[in-house]
Amino acid sequence: MKKPQLKTALLSLSALLFAGSALAADPAFPKAPAGKVTLEVWSWVPGLDKTVAAFEKAYPNIDVKVTNLGGGPQTYTKLLTTLKAGTGAPDVAQVEYGFVPSFVDTGGLADLSTLGANNYKKYFVPWTWGQVSPDGKAVFAIPQDTGPFAMVYRDDVLKKYGIAAPKTWAEYEKAAATMYTKSGGKVKMGNFYATFAPWFMALAWADGGQFFKRDGDSWVQTLNNPSAKKVLNYWYGMIKKGHVGTIQAFTADYWNAAGAGQVASNFEAAWGPGGYAGSMKDKGAGLWRAANIPQWTASNTVKSGNWGGSSSVVTAQSKNKQAALLFSLWLNLSETAISQNWTNGGLFPASDAGLDFAILKDKTKNPSKFFGGQDISSVYATASRGVNVNFQWAPWFPFANDNFNKQMDLMLKGKLTPNQALDAWQRETLAEAKKQGYTAR
């Protein structure tokens, strides 16, 4: 157990040194192939077609063709079809972390460790590498963007009720009760997203919760792990008292309530604030702030979880894997690409040095502008560096994702206790995993 710790320490030290040197140059990328090469890239990163122009300028003999399929299930269906068919796949494709294992299982992804990808591990925030290289040897993707968790809150509302931004969950619970009493139940301190499993999982992730683990050829699934139970019971207690709401995320109802100051705080991934600014526009503009998520025990080190984010995979079919790896590394480590991806699409980088780029902290632009000019990217950078490294997904996660909504619905209707809901989630999802042919327990 000593060794990995030392490694991590060295890693973060090198990351620190790297970040410290002013105007750090991009890492040395692998050599470009000699001949003329065309790379096909499937990605929904906004403005990527313009970003690749800079790449093509730096590597004139590599021609990159970008296809934007918008992401989501349809993109995966298409990618899966080509991987199963053994032909027609792009060289590089964008895949969200949670879906990487199911593509690994098709055997259609290249193991990038054979091409020297592990040499670049040190440039990424540690937990992101855990997402693309679960066993620490084979590397199935290059981390791209991330969604570490922070707390967002309405500064004006908290001040109105005389509440300081809570630093622990105990303080948060107390704040929720105070706000409920003082506002006559009109203003809720928080909101539980009952239809987004990854939101809930991120909160448990911050507590060290583990949901899936590959064990040789089989899997261990623990959806009802102690952290999950602790987190869900905590929230259910506040929900039952009416201290927090259960408005669905990304709905007009939610934006209206949040815009009107009826939801005083929430827990959002690094890409969330951009959505707040875009969806609420002038309502509540400048009144929001971001802070570290509350901790279970008061501490100076911040532990957080993650919701969302994606990676660049190289397919086994690619005829130019070396160039594809080069492009994936450049796309996610070069200052040019990270800056453009942030400006065009609000992609919060997986690159450790990228977290400190000045462009992320521009106070005159959203999301920081919507957050009263606060440098919220620094809050999210702290969060990202505090995300637990060991966290795995399973190929059948899409089923778990849907089944979660069913169990939460039953729980909110009072038909299941939080523990029963999580046990049912575990049981039904495990049965499905076995039905899909996985050896899981």
Place this chain on the structure above:
Amino acid sequence: MVRKEKFTPLQILALTLFAIYALLPLWWVIVTIFKDNGQLFSTFGLWFGNKSYLSENLNTLFTRQDGIFTRWAVNSIVYAGTTALGSVVVSAMAGYAFSAYEFKGKDALFGLILATIMVPSTALVLPLFLMMQKMGLLNTYWAVILPGLVNPFGLYLMRLFWDAGFPKDLMEAARIDGAGEWTIFQRLGLPLVRGGLVTVGLFAFVAAWNNFFLPLVAVSREDLFPLTLGLSVWNQTSSSSGQEPIYTVIVLGSLISILPLVLAFLTLGRYWQGGLANGAVKG
């Protein structure tokens, strides 16, 4: 002669309620295209906001990504038009063969063709994809058009129309008069099954216009997308992180994308109704 119906107030009420129920989504669409994304979430869904953003929405729709929406519209017309036309030709000829001629294994073959209607299209995607890859047709217009030409349901419908609308005596008489088989089919037969042609054409057009899965798998270049795929990509990007959401623009695009279908039904609906009744009674 259309008989004038007298409705009871209760019936009128029920019909009115149903009409409102059916038209409400369309009303929402019309109201929404006048809003920007902020109003979409902050104003009442079934009434207009205080400021119209229709011109901005139109502008975004037709200029985003260098005006690719127009390209998608043209693609949709090419895909659906060619598929409809080709599928009418194939179905009419094959249906004629099954109706007019006697040949060995006819019933078995027809049964086999009917059976293929039952095969879900998703099951065919992988083999189709592999075939097109082998033939080098991926990322071409043909990849979307060719599979649509094979239309077993159209063939079945056309056979019904031929059976009902083209008397075999007529064919015999024409043969005796010395008309060739092609002339009989084309000059004598086709005008008699015009309703059928329109029906099959409309069905094929609508199916091809709305087709999503086939172009999704078969083409990977944005300039080959049809409207369905293109708008869906915009919708996905709109809901992905950090993007300026353009939902109202997408709604406007969707409304425009159904106009050709509305137009087709209004102009050809007459034939279509007659055709369906024909098939229903005489088939």
